[in-house]
Amino acid sequence: MTPLLIGCNGRGAQASSPERPVTFSEPPLSEQFAMVASAGVFDFFDRLPMEGEVETFLELSAANTLPVTTASGVYALGEGYLSALRRNMERAVKVGAKFHNMMVYNWHDEKRWVTDEEVIRAWADAWELGQEIGIEPCFELHVNMWSEDPRRVAIVAEAADKLGIPFNLTLDYSHMLFKMGDDAELDVSGIREDVAAGRVVLDPYEAGNLVDQWLDAGLVRWFQLRSVTPSGPRNLWSKHDSSNGAAGVPDDPHQRAREGQYGRAILYPFTRPDPDEWHSPWEAWRLEPCKHVARKVLKHHAETPESRLAVITTEMINLTDYGDGAKFSLIGQNAAIAQFLRDEMAALGLPQGGAND
Template sequence: MKPIDPDFPFLLGCNGRGAQASSMSRPVSLEEHSIDEQFRLVKESGVFDYFDRIPLRSNIDDYRKAIEKYDLPVHTASWFYMLGRDDALLSDNLKICAEIGAKAHNIMTFTHHAQGHVLSDQEIIDHYLQVYDEGMKQGVAPVFELHVNMWNESYARVTPIAKAIQSRGIPFNFNVDYSHVAFKIGNPEELDISECREAVESGQMKLDPFEPGSLLEEWLNLNMVTWTQLRTVGPNQPKNLWYKNEDGSYARGIQYPMTRPAAGEWHSQWHAYLLEPSKEAIRMAMRYHITHPNSPLRYITTEMINLPDYGLAAKYNLFEQNVACAKFIRQAWKEIKALHAAGLVTWPEV
């Protein structure tokens, strides 16, 4: 399949967990459409270059059939792992990626080892180097994702670990899903989880991508962002008030509708301006790319998904939220490209 837009320099994919045509009568659910239906939705939308999800061994043939039927490849795939427990699973998933044609495997590694301790920096470095060697032998690049509940939810750990890997002459492939930062802006509880409340309140760490010297700017300047994702969130947004965890607490709120929900489709008030940090994070990644010839950014995915901390039980059309994200991404690139041609796009000097 050829890219939809030859002037768009990235591959734009849709996370399969978001390929769900939900509605008032059929709220966002963990019961998903068939693989065939998911591929059909993504293909027929006309805005995506590929389908982003890892098959299970039990349904890999369904993926192969859908890839051929809809001429829609799987370029990237994601999963989460606990070191000391999921080592064999990670190895097999790298093989699945190679078998299905995916060139990048997005890896989310939990903060804690199976033995109970918090992973040390050295354990994470060794983990990356090991999986890098294993993946590259199969033509599958490992990409470590910024994500809640994972080691890099403590943001201050990212840069030192990335630099330690880069110092060995090995590229550190990083996936910035900035929703996992932006939703914490102005939320003391969440800042404490990321062990950065003091640094943020003192101005030492800046989470807002509109601020010079932001965390996102720091990561982009390391020339390591090979993949970025768009899930819109609102700073200090409401939790998911339509889903409670087993302990009675509401699920975390890490998804804010991209378009205004109709009455009854969402549990809270909606304000368009709250989308701007999420949108600016994508614009920044694109501005970095267009001003740096050696930028490694290759993949962008939309990530409006169905899990409890995200969109579960919402009554808007989940897939159409992803389509809206994709349309924004493509339009943002056209605008940045035009501004760059006019000499109006710059990048802050390090």
Template sequence: MNAVSPKMPFLLGCNGRGVQRSSLQQPISLNELPIHEQFRLVKESGVFDYFDRIPLRSNFDDYVRAIEEFSLPVHSASWFYRLGADEGLLIDNLKICKEIGAACHNIMTFTHHQDGHVLTDGEIVDHYLQVYDLGMALGVEPSFELHVNMWTEEFLRVATIAGMVKERGIPFNFTLDYSHVNFKINQPAELALSGVQELVEQGRLILDPFEPGSLCEQWLNMNIVKWTQLRTVAPNQPANLWHRNEDGSFARGIQYPIIKPQTGEWHSPWNAYLLEPSKEAIRKVLRYHITHPESPLKYITTEMINLPDYGLGAKYDLFEQNVAAARFIRAAWDETVALHKAGLLVGSGI
């Protein structure tokens, strides 16, 4: 077993959807390993502090046994919800989080209500406040995620909603998955879906995390990032050419291997330099955290996963990609600490 590097001031978890030993002979699929095997792989990798996944009621006991056997807790868990349909599910999932020991529930809320209308800012604020009250009563903090197909895909709404929540005297917890920004860079149709194409083209909104004043910096400076996720993507990367949607279109491409695929393992050319925006977003999170004692960051997870818009159908080792992502995070933290000790992180630190 590999030794975990010195303790970091946040918890590093692996998304359970990424625990597959896929290969040329066994491409990434929606069929998952038994819970016991998933926990074993995460534990024996030696690079993770915990397992990130919400149990179902049907496999809850499998989680309890695996947590005990491998001394590998579940500190965080995620799910998606549609208002008008899933309020009961959300309440039960908050209870599951408490029962399994997860102190944070990551929430993805669809843009559209069950009746078809786009959620208003007021509805989202009310939703957040209701979930906050329910969760905190159980000892489970909610965190709302930046994610495609959810209200947060309209990037500018994040600051608006966060501000409205804060005006009520309640902290807004944000899960920053900057892959959902980086993959849209230089993709006009994707930028239009986020309502920012004109702003980006005019230079009034900067997505590239290497540029001063980027959207990544703006969100960090709001001091709302409770959880950040690393899924590497490439700007303007190809769609998932190994999976088609029901309408015949290719699934979106929101996952770019962090380890170079071998021949036949991926559908497109691969270049290491295209990983850098994903890595820089993580570096910025770490720099902000070390220079801001008030930073709420508590969780980082690796998110190389098996779903259609991500890795489904690819033939690289999916779990190996998550291990590599975790090793990058640990190395980036060590580098951040060294820079800070040397006095090289000044001002905002990002």
């Protein structure tokens, strides 16, 4: 079995502290690469080079013995979609990336919601372009994106199958776990009635849950782990501000309604923060659902010869709905998650990367 590699999302490379809280302003790339490499638990860096950064990425990757195996980007459907995707894929391939994670907005460039048919076409176009350029695209399960209504994943995957192409899902289940028990968040996804009726099962402990469905269907190509808890505390140290240029935030009706509100509850510390490092009480048991999802994914991979899972990334990041303003070490939280994953993999006998050897 091929070793299962673990990487760190570039937005999580901050050595934050009470004196230097998590911020949108990121350290230089040289510090990011060194930070991720020196953690000793990451096999690669997940970051998309911007225009003019390819040579810098190559130099830093070599200097730190840290490959850039994956790269992530945000897209709006519309006239500029394919040209933006081509440019990003080409830069990603130049730095050695094998997979490109795509967060595709649910809000079209034409200022309307995207249709299932448009998402299906966007996936088919991304797959074709990736085959041409030499990189595999993956569509992520993510808030603000087409997949915030998780029922659409099966629709797009089934359509891809009819087209004779695979569908690659990036599974970040934190985007569903935090909604459990939160009617307002379930309404954003449009699934409150289906959840109440048992037609959509978010709870990973219950039979017929979405994680099991997607694993059994062979959709999961990339697994992302961010610690979160159902109906957890909002980010009381960061508010939505449309003027800050945050990545992954569309100008859609839902987001406009959040202006000035505290960040959504899509991060819960993986290890106990000191009293002054986080805004809310911390209880270890609240981590069990996200740990259960991780164990479920790894167990499926260990027991399924045809498993399509190829990479894992840790996702403790710096934006408003996540860790902005926190005073714990963001890179420390990511490293703790990576070590947890390595321990679970070792218990299952799964081969893993050498973390820079």
